[in-house]
Amino acid sequence: MTVLSSHASAIRCDNVTVEFDDGTRAVDRIDAEFPAGKITSLIGPSGCGKTTLLRLIAGLQRPTSGGVRLDPPAAQPAGEVAFVFQQPSLLPWRDALGNVLLPLELVSRDTGAQQRERAAAVLQTVGLGDAMGRMPHELSGGMKMRVSLARALVTEPRVLLMDEPFAALDDMLRNALGQLLLQLWSDFSLTVVMVTHNIAESCLLSHQIQVMQQGSIAQMIENPLPWPRNAALRRTAEFGMFYGVISDSLREPS
Numbered sequence: 001m002t003v004l005s006s007h008a009s010a011i012r013c014d015n016v017t018v019e020f021d022d023g024t025r026a027v028d029r030i031d032a033e034f035p036a037g038k039i040t041s042l043i044g045p046s047g048c049g050k051t052t053l054l055r056l057i058a059g060l061q062r063p064t065s066g067g068v069r070l071d072p073p074a075a076q077p078a079g080e081v082a083f084v085f086q087q088p089s090l091l092p093w094r095d096a097l098g099n100v101l102l103p104l105e106l107v108s109r110d111t112g113a114q115q116r117e118r119a120a121a122v123l124q125t126v127g128l129g130d131a132m133g134r135m136p137h138e139l140s141g142g143m144k145m146r147v148s149l150a151r152a153l154v155t156e157p158r159v160l161l162m163d164e165p166f167a168a169l170d171d172m173l174r175n176a177l178g179q180l181l182l183q184l185w186s187d188f189s190l191t192v193v194m195v196t197h198n199i200a201e202s203c204l205l206s207h208q209i210q211v212m213q214q215g216s217i218a219q220m221i222e223n224p225l226p227w228p229r230n231a232a233l234r235r236t237a238e239f240g241m242f243y244g245v246i247s248d249s250l251r252e253p254s
């Protein structure tokens with residue numbers, strides 16, 4: 001499949017703060033960079049501000065002060081930053097192809113036939129070439145998540161944001177979709193930021209891990225594990241060691 005975007009963007013957070021009306025400071029003066037073309041996991045205890053930071057990057061949440069920008073900036077106003085939620089939230093009255101077509105119908109200037117061709121190609125890439133005509137109620141949980149990923153990627157975004165995307169899936173599916181994410185990251189040349197509570201997932205899938213605590217980035221940990229990141233790596237001593245490092249970072253406020 002031809003991907004038009006030639007490069008990803010870095011995400012820069014400049015002293016960004018979000019304080020809600022009730023005084024909760026969910027994000028507190030964060031200065032951070034999410035490097036272009038890399039996968040960053042965002043981990044931390046419940047309520048530390050992960051989702052709020054992701055929503056800020058997506059433009060779904062306004063900062064109280066400071067800002068977030070893409071570098072280089074988005075070329076088009078829409079479709080450059082995609083968001084995948086834990087629940088695939090597909091439109092129940094549209095089949096898989098219709099769901100993936102939706103963002104193109106909103107932002108693309110291509111003809112209907114070109115849009116359908118594009119949506120079908122992305123569905124092939126996520127392994128649903130034979131299920132394009134299925135309605136959401138005819139899809140398994142894993143298949144719905146694949147449609148959700150295809151819908152996010154069909155506009156060829158520079159940035160893919162994911163909020164606990166695989167948390168609702170069983171272990172086997174979770175591993176399979178993790179591997180699919182790595183394939184899509186490579187095929188689409190993406191900058192990915194993924195919120196996860198799963199330490200093994202953060203070790204396996206990311207280049208760096210940002211540890212959040214109480215609205216701040218407490219630690220940025222480069223992931224030294226070698227590539228390819230497959231099931232065999234999980235059984236190695238170095239994987240176990242790094243798992244321990246991340247686990248400790250969540251326990252000890254630094």
Ligand SMILES: Nc1ncnc2c1ncn2[C@@H]1O[C@H](COP(=O)(O)OP(=O)(O)OP(=O)(O)O)[C@@H](O)[C@H]1O
Binds near residue numbers: 020025048053
């Ligand atoms: N709209 C809102 N109004 C007031 N407070 C909010 C709002 N949204 C989130 N919060 C609060 O901001 C803080 C950070 O919430 P956020 O959802 O970003 O945390 P999180 O790290 O993603 O949590 P979890 O891991 O449980 O999903 C929490 O104290 C939460 O209660």
